[in-house]
Structure formats: structure tokens, C-alpha cells
Amino acid sequence: MTDRRSRPVTISDVAALAGVSIATASKALNGRDRVRAETRQRVIEAAERLSFRPNALAKGLLSGQTRTVGLLTSDSVGRFGIPVLLGAEDAFGAGEMAVLLCDARGDAIREIHHLRTLLSRRVDGLIVVGESTNPRPSISRNVPVPVVYAYGPSGDPDDVSFVPDDVGGAMLAVRHLLAMGRRRIAHVTGPMDYKAATDRAEGARLALAEAGLAQAGETLYGAWSQRWGRHAAELLLTAEPEVDAVFCGSDQIAAGFVETARERGRRVPGDVAVVGYDNWEVLSVETRPALTSVDPNLERLGHTAAQHLFAAIDGRATPGVHAMPCRLVVRDSTAPSGGS
Amino acid sequence: MTDRRSRPVTISDVAALAGVSIATASKALNGRDRVRAETRQRVIEAAERLSFRPNALAKGLLSGQTRTVGLLTSDSVGRFGIPVLLGAEDAFGAGEMAVLLCDARGDAIREIHHLRTLLSRRVDGLIVVGESTNPRPSISRNVPVPVVYAYGPSGDPDDVSFVPDDVGGAMLAVRHLLAMGRRRIAHVTGPMDYKAATDRAEGARLALAEAGLAQAGETLYGAWSQRWGRHAAELLLTAEPEVDAVFCGSDQIAAGFVETARERGRRVPGDVAVVGYDNWEVLSVETRPALTSVDPNLERLGHTAAQHLFAAIDGRATPGVHAMPCRLVVRDSTAPSGGS
DNA sequence: TACGTTTCCGAAAACCTTTTATTTCTGTTT
DNA sequence: AAACAGAAATAAAAGGTTTTCGGAAACGTA
Incomplete structure (x- = not known):
């Protein structure tokens, strides 16, 4: 010993x-x-x-490079922050970098405090992980090292931000439904004050417009929850009984929608095809039928953000808000019209 | 700027x-x-x-104390590691400590590599977060700083480990069912090579023995999934049709069980009361009926582990495997016999 | 032998902060 | 006026590593 x-x-x-x-x-x-x-x-x-x-301290003191980056998250309890964080950790580990983790828990005071200690530890750079895709205040001005924003973009367009392309993701979903022969497509999503919700609604609109179709009913904004999915199913199946597909803004909403739709005698995907969002596997894989869902590739997003932080540390910054493509995972909840 | x-x-x-x-x-x-x-x-x-x-580096070089700890996780993608990690981060943040995060992704080589870099960074201590409650090999012998194991205990009883008290948690669940007047209680759980599964089965047995009752049927070992819960429901309701309560080893199993039980005409909790485990809120709160579940208090576990790491750094180690109490969260899926 | 060249090695500075031991200053007392 | 005490300020060392520069040794040539 x-x-x-x-x-x-x-x-x-x-x-x-x-x-x-x-x-x-x-x-x-x-x-x-x-x-x-x-x-x-x-x-x-x-x-x-x-x-x-x-001794890495002595080395860092001498060289001025600590080979350490700070990962500042507003809300890592959120399930979106985690994959981003893992992707970043992965990229850094490969580059012999270490990650200092700080969770501000949505508190601005705590964020400032963490920022100070990270700077006194002389991190070479920072990744800021947002809790939603809504833009957040920039911290780059007060910070002498490069900063990259992941998931939640900086409000300053000159900063470097990586966000999922929710508009594109929604278009994937709706185009898929169209390819399955669906024509009366509705959209149920989360609260209107989430950019994720409005972006996805916009994507749905664009994809339908491409096909020269109108959406079945107005977009239904509510919560991200299963409960809202169930409630929305009742509203929608009453108001627009001839709907043959629903694009849901989250897997939770989709799971709730499917549940209630079936209770009301609609077969899924036979009568109504359903697409979810997030590809949260515990829900999308386990529900019956398994949910077709848009995967925002969060782990890759984190990985990319980390790589661009490297580049920025190296003096090769890439300013702007970069929208990272999503991918559609097709499962049982969508099928060509007339199928079971 | x-x-x-x-x-x-x-x-x-x-x-x-x-x-x-x-x-x-x-x-x-x-x-x-x-x-x-x-x-x-x-x-x-x-x-x-x-x-x-x-400059924290200069300070650390001089004092020999970096006020930094390493958090070494085998599998932070797992949803159990995360709360532990957050609890620890919380405790450290309060103590002006910083956390260096390393994810070995279940790879022993990578674990050794991370360990080396953490040591060269002169961390003051280490927390090792396991991916299951099965004991894992000790690393303490090769490490010149205190180590605390969280969730997955060290195989060496002289090390400091904190684990959830799964036996006690299961007893809480079964005693609750007994208090609700249930007498024919079955147990469905995960794979037998998980200590979490066998511990919970043991707890169920103990609590039933206390009451002088026998378990309804053998413990059904399977997977932690919703799919297994559905399958187990079919098995159990056929083999033991008069069962009036089921203690499930995870919320996923419970959710699957409830789904199939209702399809087969059993009311929950009217005919069969169901208790889950983990209190994974996305499942336990959102399913209908909301699930009564055992909460292993993982965030608190992480917090406690961090505090004991402080103590160990301070020279006041507390060797042994410490089982942390769970708590029962009662929701709609359990009710007195005869209720709806 | 004197000198130039090549090869290898070591002394010392630099990085930044804290602490110890020492010096300088201020004001009081004899 | 001198001595002294106490307070305030500073010089220097320490911590571990890398790098620069100078020196020494070995060897060959004139």
C-alpha cells in the first residue's frame, strides 16, 4: 500500500x-x-x-496552459445537458484535456461564482451548456478565454454556438409522414415560450408548404408532458376527427397521445401515425408501438462543440450559431397509409 | 472586450x-x-x-492542496450515476472545491489513464461512481489520496463506500403493501446477476417473514425493462391469479406490469396494487395511475459521499460499506384493499 | 600543443503566490 | 537626545517543471 x-x-x-x-x-x-x-x-x-x-500544476504555471476546460451548465439535471456533456467529455478525453464540471442550477449568482473559480484555475476555455434552446446572455465579454455555447446559444451572434436544428428536424418528421402517404397532419407541442416548440412548429409548416398542404388544425401548444399529450389527443380527435398523422414535439407528448388515441379506438399507426421528438429511448423504444422519433444527436453536438473549442483555443474560432442536423429514427408508430 | x-x-x-x-x-x-x-x-x-x-496553480503548488477532487465514473450515461454526480458536485461547490470529471465508459484501460491524469493534476481526493450496486475492484491501494466509492461499493471492506440500502428499501415497499391490507404479494425484478435485484428480493422476503406470510410465487427475475414487466404480468396473472399486490424491482417493470394487468381486466390499484423502484419521475409520475415507488435518494447519497471524502482528506476516514436509507413515495398505484 | 567542432550535461531563470524572517518606520519613554 | 517598543512593510525562499545558455569533455585537424 x-x-x-x-x-x-x-x-x-x-x-x-x-x-x-x-x-x-x-x-x-x-x-x-x-x-x-x-x-x-x-x-x-x-x-x-x-x-x-x-506535477501538472508546475507545468501549467510555467506554460500558462492548463489543458483544462470548464464545463458550465445551467441545469445538468435536465436530460438534454447530459448527452451534450458526455460528448464533450469524450472529445476532451481524447485530447488529453480534463474537464472541470460546474453546475449553476439555473442561478445567476452561482454561475458568476463558478466562473470566477474556473478563471482562477486558469482554464484554457469554457463550454456553456444551456438548459433549453432559447438564447442566453453571453458571458464571453468578461472572460479572457474562448467560450463555446452548446444546446442553448449565446444571445450574441459573434459568439460560437452549437444548437440542434429543430426546424430541420421537424421537416424530417413531416416529410416522413408525407412519404408514408399521410395528408391530414396535425402538430402538438410544448409551451410557446420555448424556442424548441416554435422552431419545430415552423419546420412542420415549411414541410407542409413544400407539399402544398395545410396543417390539420392549428398547432396545439401545451406542456412537454405525457399528460398534455393525452389531453391534446382528446381535443384533436374531437376537433379534427379525420386527422391521419400527428407530429408531436416530444416523445412524452407522443406517448400520451398514443395512449389516449388507442383508448378512443384509433389504431396506431393504422388510423393515425405518430412521430415523437428527442428519441428518448426509454420512452420511444419501450412504448407500444415503438415511436418513430427525431433524434437531435445531442452527444455529437457536445462532441462538435468541444472540438470547436479546441480550435478556438488554438486561435481558429468559428463565430456564429451553428445548427446541427438531426436524424429521424423510424419505428413502428409510422407506416404507410392503410397499413395496420 | x-x-x-x-x-x-x-x-x-x-x-x-x-x-x-x-x-x-x-x-x-x-x-x-x-x-x-x-x-x-x-x-x-x-x-x-x-x-x-x-492563480490557483501557484497556490496549489505552494500549499500542496489543489482543492480539486476527481470524479471517476464507469458509466455516467447511466441514469443512476447522474444524480450521484450532481449531489457530489453540489457538496463540493459549497466547499469551494472543484470537480474534475472523468468518464471511463466501463473500460478499465481508460479508467487507468484517467486515474493517471487525475493524479498528475494532484487532486486532493477521488470519488468513484459505480454503474451498478455490484462491488467493484478497489483502486485505493495504488492511489496516494483518499478514495470514496459511491453507488457501486469497493470490493475491499476497508475502503469507504456508500450504497443505497436496497434491502431496506424493499422492506419499506412490502410493509407498505401489507399496511394497505394486501396479503398475496408477488415480486418481479431484474436480472439475477445484479446485486440490486437479489438485495431487493431479500428485502421482500424479510418483510413478508416479519408478517408471517409467504411470497405469492417465486421471485421472477428478468430484465429491468418495461417489456419484461409486461411479460411478467402475463406469467404471474396466469400462474397466481389471486395475487393482490406486486412489488416490482424497477419503475419500468412496474409500468409494463400495470399496462398489461389493466389490459387483462385487473384494476390497479383496485384488484392489484403495484409498487415500483427508483422513483424515476418521468415514469412514476406520468403513468396512470401514478406509481408508488421506492426512492433511493441518490442525490443525497452523492452528497454524503462527498462530505465523507472531505472528512477523509482531513484525515478522518470512515471505512466500511455504508447503506443509505431509501424512502417510499406513495402515489395512486397502491391503496387499501377494496379501494378503486 | 593550440584550436575548432561536436556532443552532452548542468546551473539558473522563469512561472505566481504565500510565509518567514528581517528591516524600516513611528511614536513613546527615559 | 537616546533608546526602545511596537507596528508596518519588505526581501527572500519555497514549491516543481521547462528552457536557455554556457561550460565541459571528447575528438579531429593544423
């Missing part, structure tokens, strides 16, 4: 054991030239034997 | 602006005595004006 109290081994311990100076030891270990191969070998063996790990 | 290229401001800049020596500036900013009040004020204003942030 390693002695918990022992001073960590330093490069001078290694140098002493190898019988060389500190400078030589450093050069040997870092692959610098001007060191005889035999000497280098001796140093490497000494380091090995002492299981020497260079 | 802050100049991105400018050298960060150091304490000597502050000292120069205030017209004092570096030493005096340091004392003034850190509340040390032997500094005239007026001088201190001048220094503080200078620091303010330059928005000086002490």
Missing part, C-alpha cells in the same frame, strides 16, 4: 536516482534531443521505478 | 498599482494582520480595478 503521507516524487528524485541533473532528466523524459540515448534510458527507468508523474 | 492575448494580471501588478510590495499585497488581500487598514484598502481597490484573480 502506498504511503498516504509520503511527499509525491518529483523530477529531482528521478534525477538523483539516475545520477543526472534535473535539466537532463527533464529533457530525457520529454523526448528533447541533446541527451545521449543511454542516459535517456537510465532516466526513464528511474522515473518508472519511482512511478514519477510530472 | 477583454484582450484575449493579454497576460493575466498577477499580484505584482496589483502591488505595483497600489505602491506596495508583493508581500504586503498578499497579506492585505488574504486578511492577514500587520497591514495598516488604509494600505489594505488601497490594495483591495487596486485588485478590484485590475480584476485580479489569484
Whole structure:
């Protein structure tokens, strides 16, 4: 068992054991030239034997580069932040970077506090993960390192932001329904003050317009919940009984919609095809029928954001709001018209 | 806009602006005595004006304390790791600690790699978050800093581990069913190679034995999924038609069970009461009826683990496997016998 | 031997902060 | 006026690493 109290081994311990100076030891270990191969070998063996790990603090102090980035999330409890975070962590891990995690829990005070400690730790860059796709205030002005915004874009268009392309995702969904031969397509989604909701509604409108069709009824705005999906099904099936497809703004809404539609005797997908959004697998895979759903590729979004943070740290920033494409995952809840 | 290229401001800049020596500036900013009040004020204003942030690396190098802990997770994509992680982050944030996040994705090689970089960054301690409650190999022997295991305990009983008390949680569930007047209680749970499954089965057995009752049928081991819940419902309602309550090993199983039970004409909770496990709110709250469920208090578990890591860093370790109590959240899926 | 060239190694500075030991200043007492 | 005490300020060291620059050794040539 390693002695918990022992001073960590330093490069001078290694140098002493190898019988060389500190400078030589450093050069040997870092692959610098001007060191005889035999000497280098001796140093490497000494380091090995002492299981020497260079002190990253000392290195960072000297170089001014900590190889550390801060990940500032407003609300990582939200299930959208997590995949983004994982994608970023993945990209960083590959680049030998480490991630300092801070969760502000939606509190601006806490965010400022975390920002201060991240800066005092001299992070090389920051990723800010939003809790929704609504734009958020920029912090880049007060920060001496590059910042990339993921999921929730910065309000300042000169910053670097990556968001899911909700308009495009909705178009995928509706075009798919059209390809299945559906013509009377309705849209049920979340609260109107979510940009995700209005973007998806816009995408639905565009895709229908492309086909020269009108939407079946007005877009129904409500909550993101299963409960609202059930309620919306009652409203819609009464008001627009001849509807043959519904594009739902979330998998939860879709699950609720399917449940109530079936209780009211509509077969899914036979009578009504249903598409969800988010591809939240616990819901989309497990419900019956399994839900066709738009996958916003959040993990890839996080990964991309991290890579662009690298680039920005390197001086190659890519300003603007970048909309990342979604992908449609087709399952049982959609099928050609007339199918079961 | 802050100049991105400018050298960060150091304490000597502050000292120069205030017209004092570096030493005096340091004392003034850190509340040390032997500094005239007026001088201190001048220094503080200078620091303010330059928005000086002490370099945490230099501090850490000097003190040997980085006020940073590593959070090593095998599988943070799992929904159990997340709350633990959040609880820990919360506890650390309060203590002015920062969290370095590393996700090994279940890969031992990657775990070792992350461990090395965490150690070279001189973290003050480590939290290891498991992906299940099955014991995992200890890493404490090779690590010169305190380690606390959360959710998945270390295989070495001398280490410090915090796990949910699944036996106790299951007993809460079954006692509740008994209190509701149920007497023919069955148990459906996940795969037998999960300690979580066998622990919960054990708890169910104990609580029934307390009441002098036998379980209705053998424990049904399967998967943690909704699909298995549906399948198990068919098996159980055929084999033990007079069952009046089911304790399910997860909310997903419970949701599946409820669905199929109702299709087969059993009212829930009228004919059969159902209890889930995990209190995963998206499922337990949204399904109809809302599920009574055992909440393993994971966020609190993470929080506690973090606090004990503090203690261990402070030299006050608390070895052993600590089982953290669960809590029962009663909702509509359980009601006294004969209710609707 | 004197000198130039090449190869290898080591001393010292730099990074930034805190702390210890020392010096300087201020004011009081003899 | 001198001595002293106490308060306030500073110089210097320490922490671990990398890099620059100078020096030493080895070797070949004149």
C-alpha cells in the first residue's frame, strides 16, 4: 500500500536516482534531443521505478496552459445537458484535456461564482451548456478565454454556438409522414415560450408548404408532458376527427397521445401515425408501438462543440450559431397509409 | 472586450498599482494582520480595478492542496450515476472545491489513464461512481489520496463506500403493501446477476417473514425493462391469479406490469396494487395511475459521499460499506384493499 | 600543443503566490 | 537626545517543471 503521507516524487528524485541533473532528466523524459540515448534510458527507468508523474500544476504555471476546460451548465439535471456533456467529455478525453464540471442550477449568482473559480484555475476555455434552446446572455465579454455555447446559444451572434436544428428536424418528421402517404397532419407541442416548440412548429409548416398542404388544425401548444399529450389527443380527435398523422414535439407528448388515441379506438399507426421528438429511448423504444422519433444527436453536438473549442483555443474560432442536423429514427408508430 | 492575448494580471501588478510590495499585497488581500487598514484598502481597490484573480496553480503548488477532487465514473450515461454526480458536485461547490470529471465508459484501460491524469493534476481526493450496486475492484491501494466509492461499493471492506440500502428499501415497499391490507404479494425484478435485484428480493422476503406470510410465487427475475414487466404480468396473472399486490424491482417493470394487468381486466390499484423502484419521475409520475415507488435518494447519497471524502482528506476516514436509507413515495398505484 | 567542432550535461531563470524572517518606520519613554 | 517598543512593510525562499545558455569533455585537424 502506498504511503498516504509520503511527499509525491518529483523530477529531482528521478534525477538523483539516475545520477543526472534535473535539466537532463527533464529533457530525457520529454523526448528533447541533446541527451545521449543511454542516459535517456537510465532516466526513464528511474522515473518508472519511482512511478514519477510530472506535477501538472508546475507545468501549467510555467506554460500558462492548463489543458483544462470548464464545463458550465445551467441545469445538468435536465436530460438534454447530459448527452451534450458526455460528448464533450469524450472529445476532451481524447485530447488529453480534463474537464472541470460546474453546475449553476439555473442561478445567476452561482454561475458568476463558478466562473470566477474556473478563471482562477486558469482554464484554457469554457463550454456553456444551456438548459433549453432559447438564447442566453453571453458571458464571453468578461472572460479572457474562448467560450463555446452548446444546446442553448449565446444571445450574441459573434459568439460560437452549437444548437440542434429543430426546424430541420421537424421537416424530417413531416416529410416522413408525407412519404408514408399521410395528408391530414396535425402538430402538438410544448409551451410557446420555448424556442424548441416554435422552431419545430415552423419546420412542420415549411414541410407542409413544400407539399402544398395545410396543417390539420392549428398547432396545439401545451406542456412537454405525457399528460398534455393525452389531453391534446382528446381535443384533436374531437376537433379534427379525420386527422391521419400527428407530429408531436416530444416523445412524452407522443406517448400520451398514443395512449389516449388507442383508448378512443384509433389504431396506431393504422388510423393515425405518430412521430415523437428527442428519441428518448426509454420512452420511444419501450412504448407500444415503438415511436418513430427525431433524434437531435445531442452527444455529437457536445462532441462538435468541444472540438470547436479546441480550435478556438488554438486561435481558429468559428463565430456564429451553428445548427446541427438531426436524424429521424423510424419505428413502428409510422407506416404507410392503410397499413395496420 | 477583454484582450484575449493579454497576460493575466498577477499580484505584482496589483502591488505595483497600489505602491506596495508583493508581500504586503498578499497579506492585505488574504486578511492577514500587520497591514495598516488604509494600505489594505488601497490594495483591495487596486485588485478590484485590475480584476485580479489569484492563480490557483501557484497556490496549489505552494500549499500542496489543489482543492480539486476527481470524479471517476464507469458509466455516467447511466441514469443512476447522474444524480450521484450532481449531489457530489453540489457538496463540493459549497466547499469551494472543484470537480474534475472523468468518464471511463466501463473500460478499465481508460479508467487507468484517467486515474493517471487525475493524479498528475494532484487532486486532493477521488470519488468513484459505480454503474451498478455490484462491488467493484478497489483502486485505493495504488492511489496516494483518499478514495470514496459511491453507488457501486469497493470490493475491499476497508475502503469507504456508500450504497443505497436496497434491502431496506424493499422492506419499506412490502410493509407498505401489507399496511394497505394486501396479503398475496408477488415480486418481479431484474436480472439475477445484479446485486440490486437479489438485495431487493431479500428485502421482500424479510418483510413478508416479519408478517408471517409467504411470497405469492417465486421471485421472477428478468430484465429491468418495461417489456419484461409486461411479460411478467402475463406469467404471474396466469400462474397466481389471486395475487393482490406486486412489488416490482424497477419503475419500468412496474409500468409494463400495470399496462398489461389493466389490459387483462385487473384494476390497479383496485384488484392489484403495484409498487415500483427508483422513483424515476418521468415514469412514476406520468403513468396512470401514478406509481408508488421506492426512492433511493441518490442525490443525497452523492452528497454524503462527498462530505465523507472531505472528512477523509482531513484525515478522518470512515471505512466500511455504508447503506443509505431509501424512502417510499406513495402515489395512486397502491391503496387499501377494496379501494378503486 | 593550440584550436575548432561536436556532443552532452548542468546551473539558473522563469512561472505566481504565500510565509518567514528581517528591516524600516513611528511614536513613546527615559 | 537616546533608546526602545511596537507596528508596518519588505526581501527572500519555497514549491516543481521547462528552457536557455554556457561550460565541459571528447575528438579531429593544423
